Amino acid sequence: MILPSEHLHWLYAAAFLMVGLCLLASAIAGDDVWNRRALRTYSWAGLGFIMGVLLWPAVVIPMGSTSDLIAHAVWAQTTLLAGAAYLAIARRKLRSAYWRLAMPLALGAGAAAFFAHLQNGWMYSRASFVHHVCAWTLLVGALFAVAQTLRPQSPVARTGVALAFVVLAVALFSTRDEAPVFGPR
Secondary structure, X not given: OOOOHHHHHHHHHHHHHXXXXXXXXXXXXXXXXXXXXXXXXXXXXXXXXXXXXXXXXXXXXXXOOHHHHHHHHHHHHHHHHHHHHHHHHHOOOOOOHHHHHHHHHHHHHHHHHHHHHOOOOOOOOHHHHHHHHHHHHHHHXXXXXXXXXXXXXXXXXXXXXXXXXXXXXXXXXXXXXXOOOOOOO
């Protein structure tokens, strides 16, 4: 049995919400307090890695067009890369600050994939509107992630990245197969 696409989007929205809330709590509490427990240290990076792994069935099981396949492959690869990089950073296996660029890369590539994944114009349908919201949210999140890479302790940059994940989760929670606002998908 294959779940409807809206259910899969809601599962990923819940995962993005958890990542966003972990990042927001880390930004509020600070790294010293947040990293006192090993579970919290690895929580959001591990969840990102698992999300990247679980995106691969959407790539290998053809369910849509070629643009769907390419977009899901980009999301799977970059999410997996960012999760793995931040897990290795948390474990102190990677020490270079350049590895922190995996987050802006993942967010920027995700935004590009959303823009390429669009089927119609900005307000043509509800699905296109949600894709635009997700793409622009990821693009702004990528800018905050670059700022966080340059200034790791900046509370504005850390909060901006966390809120980008929360807004992305809200946008994904709003996807439905049928909704009366914008008409049919």
